[in-house]
Amino acid sequence: MTTDFPPGSEGIRLSRSSRDGDLTVRGGVGGISVQLEELTSGARRIDDLAGDLLDAEVEMGRVLDDLCMFDHQPPWSDAPHVGAVREGHFRLRTVRSGMQELAAHVRACVRDYADAEHWAAAGRRIGINWSSDAGPSLELMTQARAVDRSAMESIIVGLGLGAPEMQKVIDNAPHARDLVLKLFAGNAVPRAISVRQEESVRVDLDTSPAGLLEQIRLIDARGAGFIEVIQVNNGGQKTFVVVIPGTQSAGKYAGGSNPFDEAGIAEGMLYDSEQINAAVLQALAAAGAEPGAPVVAVGYSQGGIHAMNFASDPRVGQEYDVRYVLTAGSPVAGISVDEKISALHLEHQADWVPGADGAANPETRNRVTVSLDTPLREVQGEGALGLGHGLAGYQEGARLVSASSDPSLVRSTAALGGVLGAGGVATATRFSLTRAKAPSSLVPPDARARERHLGGR
Numbered sequence: 001m002t003t004d005f006p007p008g009s010e011g012i013r014l015s016r017s018s019r020d021g022d023l024t025v026r027g028g029v030g031g032i033s034v035q036l037e038e039l040t041s042g043a044r045r046i047d048d049l050a051g052d053l054l055d056a057e058v059e060m061g062r063v064l065d066d067l068c069m070f071d072h073q074p075p076w077s078d079a080p081h082v083g084a085v086r087e088g089h090f091r092l093r094t095v096r097s098g099m100q101e102l103a104a105h106v107r108a109c110v111r112d113y114a115d116a117e118h119w120a121a122a123g124r125r126i127g128i129n130w131s132s133d134a135g136p137s138l139e140l141m142t143q144a145r146a147v148d149r150s151a152m153e154s155i156i157v158g159l160g161l162g163a164p165e166m167q168k169v170i171d172n173a174p175h176a177r178d179l180v181l182k183l184f185a186g187n188a189v190p191r192a193i194s195v196r197q198e199e200s201v202r203v204d205l206d207t208s209p210a211g212l213l214e215q216i217r218l219i220d221a222r223g224a225g226f227i228e229v230i231q232v233n234n235g236g237q238k239t240f241v242v243v244i245p246g247t248q249s250a251g252k253y254a255g256g257s258n259p260f261d262e263a264g265i266a267e268g269m270l271y272d273s274e275q276i277n278a279a280v281l282q283a284l285a286a287a288g289a290e291p292g293a294p295v296v297a298v299g300y301s302q303g304g305i306h307a308m309n310f311a312s313d314p315r316v317g318q319e320y321d322v323r324y325v326l327t328a329g330s331p332v333a334g335i336s337v338d339e340k341i342s343a344l345h346l347e348h349q350a351d352w353v354p355g356a357d358g359a360a361n362p363e364t365r366n367r368v369t370v371s372l373d374t375p376l377r378e379v380q381g382e383g384a385l386g387l388g389h390g391l392a393g394y395q396e397g398a399r400l401v402s403a404s405s406d407p408s409l410v411r412s413t414a415a416l417g418g419v420l421g422a423g424g425v426a427t428a429t430r431f432s433l434t435r436a437k438a439p440s441s442l443v444p445p446d447a448r449a450r451e452r453h454l455g456g457r
Contacts, residue, residue: 022400026360026371027365027408040106040107042106067085149388152356153359192436196432198430198432203426215298216391219243225260228429229286231426242297244276245260246260257437275435281315296326300329301330304328308330309335310322311325311337322341324342324419326344327343328346331354332354333359333361337366340366342412348373348389352385377393
């Protein structure tokens, strides 16, 4: 870890984002925000102790005054008993003053780092950060054949389309959501989703982050519109894993029957995955999840948005105990979850998709973000959104996460292991999700003509 000495901190050091090989780690127990919280808490405790010492100092001053009056001695007397009390009073004052000075230095450190974070955020908003890294970024984009994450964040922020800005638009204009949704999703609006149970199979589940991402690959291969609910027996307790795939392209006309087409991105980012959440709740109940059961949500790309929205949905919290969320290649900075829920976010430096919300993920004790810098490679069937967005690359990064000794990652993977156990044979129930048809007024004329043509055949 690298360290800095902010002006006025007098040597108080904080660790920046941790670097472990091809991994850069932000947040978690080793994150800077947690360090700042601990420093602030430490300053308060030091102040409390200094206050106690001040009370003792005042009381000792009274004793010294009374003793001098009783012995008819001046305060500077060399009489042994008066001198001993005077020396003790002086030392107590010195310790109290030192503790107050230390608390002031700690607060100066916190203030300087907070100011640095503010200016860094301002730099991101106006593109200074990216411009300073333009050379390496351009090289990375050439390799990935797409915009990288930091450049995408700068572009989105520069256009005023970042998560905070979009939320202000949505809050202040009742119809803005529908307008933006039409622009992003071909006139599609969120519609009810029907859930159909297809099969239940036995699987040999690897409960590591890489193993859970493998389940995403398998459910995506099962067909468009599928999700999976896996029942795990962890020490006699039934725990359930919800597996949500990434975007499954609909081609020219988004907003069809598959809820994970491009229109699903808009539903996740603008409508909090309301219909997807309802469908997942129905699937959990059908898979045998009883109220209060522990749940882990796993999602890739668009699926990560839905997974985080699922964990933050109050309806879900009333039914189940969501313990952990794993996302890969997902823009989830604007989604907040309860502090009792642990979240691990994997983002490749060369992947523009996690930067599509124009913001960095919050650095909190319960949320760890890992920026991957692993070598890019082509994998058949992947790379449509750039080599950095491939699921295989995220699986490789997830294996590095499990092997890392970084304290934030050790704590996060331990939390996942505590929920799911060591893995083994589990039951996977697969469901097909179907989005209801859109009202004809919302379907583009050329799309309606195409539907009639296909229907006539």
